[in-house]
Amino acid sequence: MDCRFVRTTCPFCGTGCGMLLKVVDGRVVDTLPDRESVVGRGHLCIKGWSAHEFVHHPDRLTHPLVKKGDSFERISWEEAISLAAEKFRGIAEQYGNDAIGGFSSAKCTNEENYLFQKLIRAGFQNNNVDHCARL
């Protein structure tokens, strides 16, 4: 049995409490608060305590799906990105750039959020960008 405690940061909000993931034979099975973390100082909220649960969850989305009729079908990343680009372009052409905005997530990393605002500002050319923590 290979069991280790891997130090990481809680992905659920901007606070960024330190946590240890318990990994047994390559699977994430538990979360413990990191008592050495200067942010959380050994504390987590209920989201942090449950952070390992989604990792191997059977309902987790692991590939893009497109809705056809009443059901979802699996498509490739290539197809998904082309489809999204095509739809966004269509909306922008019909209603103008301001018709598009984006809500990012506190669950993303700083870098992902940077790229997201860049997509909205440089790509869609507006400032309609916000995040879930303000909702």
Place this chain on the structure above:
Amino acid sequence: MKTQQAMIDQAKSLLKKLLEDGEATAVFGLARGMGGVTAPRIFTMPDELDSLVLEPKWPLAKPAMEILRTAPGGYRLAVVCRGCDERALVELIKRNQVDADALVMVGVACSGEQASICLCDRPYPSKLDIGEAAHGVDPFDDPGVKYLLEGDTHTRMGRWERVLKRCVKCYGCRNSCPICVCDPCKLEGEPWVRRGIIPTEILSFHLIRAFHLADTCVACGACQEACPAGIPLVTLQHAMRRALREGFEYEAGLDVNEKTPVLFDFIQAPEKDRPIPDWINTLRD
């Protein structure tokens, strides 16, 4: 008093020997890793023990129990135990949560300073392998503990409600407590606690936990240390532990063969000729 380094050296050689002699499949303790940060670690090779440290306090009884639950047959885990880790593991053995044969406890003494932080009256394990026992602290001398446990029912109730109101229902106290192992947990559903509602039912949530642990809490402080709201949870447990001590001359975690009086005193009491303890009446004032 031995220096910290001497204690670490002694622990390393003792634990290395356990691995080399095949007395233990693995050692569970603390390691100093990248950037000088400490975290629990399972050591399987003697050389890995070079990164072993003994500080800071990091309650290991619950994770040790969980490791043993999923371990393959024949696995023996040596656990570096502070006094409260040992006492928690003793309680878990009593409740058939840990197989005593799969466990090797290596006892480490806490410093007097740690005892004052924990308000611990027994800062050492019964089987002390490393370090020297420091003097314990009487938790009831602490002004914070006095404030919450003294005064009439109305005053105490008001004070407790004020601190318990801060609870964010994170379940950190339940998750960290080495002895909180019930499945399903009474704090997770009707009729006592409604799921997904904050603030929680102050009295049922906290008093159910306090009473469920009344005869088994070892005052390790893990619940309180995990509480993001800074609620002095161990103070509730100190009161319960004192009641058990005064009413039944019983303390949790000291002896694997001693059964809890809450379940067994009706069998044991007649021969001991004990009256109903006074504290049972304290809520009447």
